[in-house]
Amino acid sequence: MQSSFSLSGGYSSKLNSTVHIHERKYNDAEVESLREEYHERVATLERKVYALTKERDTLRREQNKKSDAAALLKEKDEIINQVMAEGEELSKKQAAQEGQIRKLRAQIREFEEDKKGLITKLQVIHLC
Structure with a gap:
């Protein structure tokens, strides 16, 4: 019995060793499988981060272009407003000058009538 017991003990130890x-x-294998899974996840996340970074940079460039365009538009609007204000001022000056020209023409007509009247009087005086 002892020999079978020792065989069992040796078999048990080999079995434990094999186990x-x-x-x-x-x-x-499980650790390696988990390691591969995590490497794949990290690689996927890195690709997502790269894609999002590119998208962010693209959006920033577009925003900068829009900001530049908005600034240019604002500058052009200011120039337009200045030109319109200058145009209004010139229009008012022109209207004032046209009014003054009408008054001067009216005075010229009066002077012409006065001149005709004086010439007529002079002719009457010379005839008498």
Whole structure:
């Protein structure tokens, strides 16, 4: 009985050793599988970060272009407002000058009538 007991003990120890080896291999395989899974996840996340970074940079460039365009538009609007204000001022001056020209023409007509009247009087005086 002792020999079978010792065989059992040796078999048990070999069995335990084999079980430990298989457990280690299983654990190593599981760890490797998890490592690969995490590497894939990290790679996927890195690609997403890269894509989002590119998108962010593109959006910033577009925003800068829009800001530049908005600033240019604002500048053009200011120039237009200045030109319109200058145009209004010139229009008012022109209207005032046209009014003054009408008054001067009216005075010229009066002077012409006065001149005709004086010439007529002079002719009457010379005839008498």
